[in-house]
Structure formats: structure tokens, C-alpha cells
Amino acid sequence: MKTCLVVDDSRVIRKVARRILEDLAFHVDEAADGLEALAACRKEMPDAILLDWNMPVMTGIDFLRQLRRERGGEAPIVVFCTTENDVEHISEAIKAGANEYIMKPFDGDILLSKFIDAGILAQEAA
Amino acid sequence: MSMLPEADFSFIAREVKARSGLVLDAEQAYLIETRLAPIARRENLASVSELSTAARLRRDERLTWQIADALLTNETSFFRDRTPFHTLRDHVIPELQRARGHEKIRIWCAASSTGQEPFSIAMVVDEMRAEGRGADIEIVATDISERVLEKARAGLYSQFEVQRGLPVQMLLRHFEKAGDLWRIADRIRAMVRFQRFNLLDDLHPLGKFDIVLCRNVLSYFDPATKHATLEKIAAQMNDDAVLVLGASETTSSVTDAFAAMGIGRGFHARRTGALRAA
Known part of the structure; x- marks a missing residue:
């Protein structure tokens, strides 16, 4: 079973994402900020990370830059999932090593489409 | 109600x-x-x-x-079903380029709806050009509905539309933000000629094509209309042209003008011998 770490400071968003991802047969873990996410990754690297940008303690982009420097941290497929929807933020995310980018609000269709684009899921899942 | x-x-x-x-x-x-x-x-x-x-x-x-x-159903998305666009990029277009040399390759999206399908092809061609695999390609996009063509010509898409099927790298390369919407680059828009056209009419004015996409249209027709439309499309195709239908659509029970190619679901070759003189 593939694993996905959902990183978002909103419990509601984490719950929505968890439900969609579990329907796609992922094992889901949650983190409420970048630092919690880093701790989870140091314990065990997930296959995929769904990552919010603006969070207390450590933001998504700071987490991502740190993750890509960690041992094994280049492996997880990282999909941003944020209300930041301008070209500058998207470019910065890709430069920092994000694989895909979801602009909120999102739904199951968009998440599935982006996970296929990022190569975590096969086309047949659609 | x-x-x-x-x-x-x-x-x-x-x-x-x-x-x-x-x-x-x-x-x-x-x-x-x-x-x-x-x-x-x-x-x-x-x-x-x-x-x-x-x-x-x-x-x-x-x-x-x-x-x-x-x-009418206008359901569409960028790179709908994904694999047909990979097949076009990696097999169909390169092979036609070899066969045509410097001659122009003509592509027809026969039910282009709000433009996502022809623009997806234009983006593929643009990226082939950037890789030095340049091709002289004309994309004609037709639809029966003036309403959807108007949106297609504007090239403006919602945040929801640009997130269904379009990889983010392509969004960055080929779109710019326009308020809450995203506008396709002029470079891509200029590659597609939109034109109102009814598939039930005489297709001759459109000329001959090398690739025809007619995906998820014929399923809405009755067998007689489907047969007649496929035969008319065949007559607008060059001998080595390729017809792309929807993933679940076939021609087999409808007409013998085409044969499945075995390079991906929906891909059909024109069977020249079986075609009546057009």
C-alpha cells in the first residue's frame, strides 16, 4: 500500500484529503506543520506528500527545501496544495523540488488528476 | 418538476x-x-x-x-485520457513527418468544444519544436456550437479547468494569469484556427487531413448517422491519415472504412481499398 503524508494546519482539510486519498487506496498520515512533517519523514519517508504552504512553526516551502536535503528526501513525490495561486509561488515551489501543484479549492477529480501527472498513480486509476 | x-x-x-x-x-x-x-x-x-x-x-x-x-455535451479537459496525446507525440506525428518531409501536416479536431483538445495538441507541437523536432503543422478546430467556440477563441480558462489534466509545468510554460482566470499564450492560440462547422454538413470545404480527432461524439449519434459521418470523415483523410476516436469507441460494427491500428485505444487507420469513390 502506498503511503501519503498530508501536511496542513487545518484539521478540516486534512480530513477531506484523507477521505479522498483513502478511497485511492493510500495509507494516510497527518502532520499539522512543516516541523511535524519533517519528524514524520525522518521516521519513515512516505511515497507522497500533500503539502500546504502557509502553516505556523514551519511553512510548506521551508519544509520542502529541508526535505530535499535529507537522506532519502529526494524520493517522496511532493504535491503542493495551497490557496497561493500566482505564477511566482508556483515557480518557486517547482524550483524547490515540488512535483505538482494544486490550487485550492480542490476536489477528488483534481487531486486524482494531479497525482497521475506527478506519477504517483497510474492513468488506469481514473 | x-x-x-x-x-x-x-x-x-x-x-x-x-x-x-x-x-x-x-x-x-x-x-x-x-x-x-x-x-x-x-x-x-x-x-x-x-x-x-x-x-x-x-x-x-x-x-x-x-x-x-x-x-449538446461539451464535456472536455486538457489532455483528456492523456495517452492519446503521448501516442500522437511519440508515434503518429513523427511518422507523418518522415512520410511528408517538409510538407505541412494537417490536424482536425472535429468537435473541439471549448478548445482544450486542439490547444493540448498545439502545446505538444510547441514542445516538439522546442526540442528541435520542428514540424509544419496546421490545426483546424471545429464545433457545431458558436457558444463554445467563443470561449475557445478567448483562450481563457478557470482555475478548475487548468487543473484537470494539465501538468503544472505546462501551465507555467503555456499560460499567463489573467485575474482569476488563466489565458493561453498567444503563441499557442495562434496555432489553432477555430471555425464553426456541423459534422452533418458537406465536409469537403475543410480539405484533406492527416490526423482527425473525433472523440466522444459519434457515441451520441444513431447507427445511420454514425455510419454516414465516418464515411464522410474518411473521404477527408489522406491515404495514410489517422483517425482518433474516444477510448471506448470503435468503427468495426459501423463501417469498414477504418481499421484499428493497435497503437492505442481509439487509433484507426483509413482502409483505402474499402472506401467508396468519394
């Missing part, structure tokens, strides 16, 4: 089929109500039944077209 009287359903179904080929069945009465109610309101008519009566009695061509237009 009130039941649509049988006489109105028959009138609407007949007119829609005559104009677009689309076959409506009685189970779609609900769809008719929801799609046509806004037109009835705009025309200050009390119900869809009154709208149908008005179009019939007044022989109002404009109103009847609006009814047909509202019932």
Missing part, C-alpha cells in the same frame, strides 16, 4: 437530431428540463413546454438552434 408533454419531447428530439445528430431518449426528459429552463426564463416563457411550443409555432430558427445548442 413538471413532466415534459410527449408532443414537446418529440419536437425537441426531432429538431435536435436534425441539427446536430444528437439522439435524445425519453429518459433524458430531466436533462431537457434543466438545460432549457434558463432559455425559457430568458424568453419570458412560463415553462420548457411553452418554449418548445413557441419555437414550433413561430418556426423560430434562432430559438430552435439555442435549444439544440443547450442540449
